[in-house]
Amino acid sequence: MTMEMKDSGSVVLTAYHPHSPARIPGMEQSFVQDIPPSHSPTSRKSLPRCRRINRMLSNDSAPPPAFSRSNSQASMDSTSMEDFWCEVESIKESSEDGSEEATLLEFKPADEGELEAEWLQDVGLSTLISGAEEEDGQALLSTLTRTQAAAVQKRYNTYTQTLRKKNKHTVRDVRDIFGTNDSSPTFETVPVSPVPSNGIQLPGQKPVWKSVSSNSCLDCGQDKGSPSVTEELSYEVSFSESITVLPKSQEWSKNQRFKKEDSALPKFIVRKSRFGLTEVGDLSPEDMKKIRYLSLIELTAFYDALGVELKRNRAERVRGRENGLFGVPLNVLLENDQKKVPGIKVPLIFQKLLLKLEETGLETEGILRVPGSASRVKNLHQELEAKFYEDTFDWDQVRNNDAAGLLKMFIRELPSPLFTVEYLPAFITLVEKISKIKLQLQALHLLIMLLPEANRDTAKAFLQFLKKVVANEGKNKMNLWNVSMIVAPNLFIYKGKRANQQEMQAAATTAHIVRLLIRYQDILWTVPSFLISQVRKMNEAAMNNSKRQLMFDKGVRKLLRRKTMERERPERPEGAVTFPPYLQSDIPEGVIRVYAPLHSKVSMAIQLNSQTKAKDILARFHCENSCSSSQNVRGQMQSLHEIGGNIGQHCLDPDAYMLDVYRANPQAEWVIKPKAS
Numbered sequence: 001m002t003m004e005m006k007d008s009g010s011v012v013l014t015a016y017h018p019h020s021p022a023r024i025p026g027m028e029q030s031f032v033q034d035i036p037p038s039h040s041p042t043s044r045k046s047l048p049r050c051r052r053i054n055r056m057l058s059n060d061s062a063p064p065p066a067f068s069r070s071n072s073q074a075s076m077d078s079t080s081m082e083d084f085w086c087e088v089e090s091i092k093e094s095s096e097d098g099s100e101e102a103t104l105l106e107f108k109p110a111d112e113g114e115l116e117a118e119w120l121q122d123v124g125l126s127t128l129i130s131g132a133e134e135e136d137g138q139a140l141l142s143t144l145t146r147t148q149a150a151a152v153q154k155r156y157n158t159y160t161q162t163l164r165k166k167n168k169h170t171v172r173d174v175r176d177i178f179g180t181n182d183s184s185p186t187f188e189t190v191p192v193s194p195v196p197s198n199g200i201q202l203p204g205q206k207p208v209w210k211s212v213s214s215n216s217c218l219d220c221g222q223d224k225g226s227p228s229v230t231e232e233l234s235y236e237v238s239f240s241e242s243i244t245v246l247p248k249s250q251e252w253s254k255n256q257r258f259k260k261e262d263s264a265l266p267k268f269i270v271r272k273s274r275f276g277l278t279e280v281g282d283l284s285p286e287d288m289k290k291i292r293y294l295s296l297i298e299l300t301a302f303y304d305a306l307g308v309e310l311k312r313n314r315a316e317r318v319r320g321r322e323n324g325l326f327g328v329p330l331n332v333l334l335e336n337d338q339k340k341v342p343g344i345k346v347p348l349i350f351q352k353l354l355l356k357l358e359e360t361g362l363e364t365e366g367i368l369r370v371p372g373s374a375s376r377v378k379n380l381h382q383e384l385e386a387k388f389y390e391d392t393f394d395w396d397q398v399r400n401n402d403a404a405g406l407l408k409m410f411i412r413e414l415p416s417p418l419f420t421v422e423y424l425p426a427f428i429t430l431v432e433k434i435s436k437i438k439l440q441l442q443a444l445h446l447l448i449m450l451l452p453e454a455n456r457d458t459a460k461a462f463l464q465f466l467k468k469v470v471a472n473e474g475k476n477k478m479n480l481w482n483v484s485m486i487v488a489p490n491l492f493i494y495k496g497k498r499a500n501q502q503e504m505q506a507a508a509t510t511a512h513i514v515r516l517l518i519r520y521q522d523i524l525w526t527v528p529s530f531l532i533s534q535v536r537k538m539n540e541a542a543m544n545n546s547k548r549q550l551m552f553d554k555g556v557r558k559l560l561r562r563k564t565m566e567r568e569r570p571e572r573p574e575g576a577v578t579f580p581p582y583l584q585s586d587i588p589e590g591v592i593r594v595y596a597p598l599h600s601k602v603s604m605a606i607q608l609n610s611q612t613k614a615k616d617i618l619a620r621f622h623c624e625n626s627c628s629s630s631q632n633v634r635g636q637m638q639s640l641h642e643i644g645g646n647i648g649q650h651c652l653d654p655d656a657y658m659l660d661v662y663r664a665n666p667q668a669e670w671v672i673k674p675k676a677s
Helices: 043-046 049-056 082-096 115-121 135-142 145-166 174-178 285-306 332-340 348-360 374-390 400-412 424-432 437-450 455-469 482-494 505-517 529-551 553-567 614-625 631-635 660-664
Strands: 001-006 011-015 105-107 217-220 228-230 269-270 315-318 589-596 603-607 638-644 647-651 669-674
Touching: 082 374, 082 400, 082 482, 082 505, 105 348, 115 145, 135 529, 145 174, 145 285, 174 217, 285 424, 285 437, 285 529, 285 647, 332 455, 348 455, 374 400, 374 660, 400 482, 424 437, 424 482, 424 505, 437 505, 455 482, 455 505, 482 505, 529 647, 603 614, 603 638, 614 638, 614 660
Parallel strands: 228 269, 589 669
Antiparallel strands: 001 011, 105 315, 217 269, 589 603, 638 647, 638 669
C-alpha cells in the first residue's frame, strides 16, 4: 500500500495492486476519505491491518482538500468504506503469498486516429476504413438515428483528418458515405418517434401500453418500507435521442454524495408494451452481434449528448492458460467445458462454486466479507485444478468462507476483467461524470449489451447470486452496500504488466457501480426495444440489397429465365415461384401456422385477433397434445419463437400480443420449442 502526502496535509490513496496495468483512463480524480476524529497511536499495532489503513486516513489536523470533489470522491465516512479496504488488503495478501498467479496483459499506446479506426471496426463499419462497398455496413448506416449518425460522422471525420495529415492514402469523403452535398452535411436518419417494443414502426400506429400489474412491467427498486417514488424507463426511443436538456458539467462535481442506505436508490419500472420484453438470451447470436454494434454507437452518441468523453483502453494481447480452471480466458474455459456439456454458457467451476454457496452459504454471517483461511484456499485451489474434471474433488470439505474466497479468486484471476479491459474506463466515467441515476442506469445498460457473450452470461450468473446474498441480509448481515464494497475491488482491479497508480482511487465509484448492477440486473439484461427495431431494419435492408444484387446479376438472370422455361406447366401461372410454407399466399391475413416439432400434433393454423397472446397459443397446443405428448415434452418449458423474416430467431414474451408481432414480421415462421437455457 503506497500513500502520497499532499502539502495540504490530506492523504490520498494512490495504488495498491502488485500486478496492475497502466492507469485506467477515466480514473482521473482522487478518492479522499472524509476526516473522522483522530485515534490513539498506542492502539495501532493491536488492530488488523485494514483498520490501521483507515486510521491512517484519519487526521484531525488535516485541512479540507483544496480541490473540488468529483462523484467518485463522494462523502463517505471511514467506517462505511472499511469493508472495501479490508477486501483490498485481503487481495494484496493473497497475491503476495503466491496463491494467485500474475497474468500478463500488454498495452500499446494508441497513435492518433487509431482509436477512431478501432471504434469504426468495433461497430461493424470497417468498410468505411477499407473503402469496400459491403452490404452489412450500408444496412447498418441506413438504420441510424440522428444522434447515432452524428456520432459515426464525428469519429469518421477525426479518422479521415488524421490520415490526411499523415498523407497515407486518399480516404472517402464523409459526404459520400452519408449522401450529402454540402460542407456541413445533414443526413437522412431513422425517425425517432416511439416504435413498438421488439418491432418496427408501423404506419400510423402508436405504442399501446398495458396497465400496471404484477406481470406487466419489470419492477426494480426499493425494498418494502422504502419511499414509494417510482420512475418509469422507456425502451421505445433511443436513450441519446431522449436527452433534451444537457446538464451543466459544473453541477456534476459539486456536493455529490453517495448514500449507502438501500432506500437511497430510486425505484424503476419498465412497462411491457404489446410486444412484451426481450431478454438477452432470447435473440440469436447473429442478431446479438448487431445489438453489440448498435449499442456501441448508441453509447457513444449518449455520451456525446451528455458532453462526456467515452474513454476506452486498448488491450493488445492477453496471455492466459489454455487449460485448467483459474487464470484461463472465459472463452477458452467455455470451449473446454462445452466438450463435456454441450451448450453450456457459464464455466462449470464457476457454476459449482455458486451452487455450493447457494446451498450452504447464503445464511452464513459475513459471507463474502469474512475471508477463509489463506492456506486452505491455496490448497483447495491446487486440489481443484487436479481433481475437478475427474469428478474426484470432495466438496464437503469446502467451508463456506473458503468457497467465497475461491469464487472471488476465479474472478480476479481472469486474464481479462469480467467487464473487459476496453470498457472499464466507461464504467467509471458513467458515475464520475453523470450525476443522475437514471442516466447512469441507461449508460450501464448499453455497456452490458456491449459485453462479449461469455462475459455477459457469467456476470449475470454472478449478480443473480449476489442478489440472493442480499435477500438473506437478516441472517448473513450483508446488505446491498456491504456486498457492493466487497465485490467492487474484485471486479475493478485487474492484473497486468505495469503498476497502476490511480486504479484504486475510485473506491466509492466502483462500489456504487456494483450496487447498480445488483439492484437493477433484471432491467440491465433486457434488450432495449429500439435496438431490436434497428436490428429488424438492418435485416430488411440487407435482404433488399441482396435482392437488388441478385436481379442485376446478368448470369443469374439468364439461369432463372432458363429454369423458368423448363418448369412451365399448364396448371401453374407462367413464371410462378415456389415459396416456403410461411410465405404461401393460401394462408389468410391474420392467420399463422404454428409448428411444434416435439408434439404429436406438429402444426396448427391459428386465427389471430387483437387479444391473442403468445401464451394463449402455447396453452392451445398444450391442451391439444396433453394426452398424446411424451412425458419428456410435457415436462419441458416450451416457448413460442419467431424465426426468419426480419429477425434471426426471437423467443417471444408469453405476454406478447401476436397480431402486433405478426404485422411487424409477416414473413416469419412460428415454432414452439424449449427456450434456450
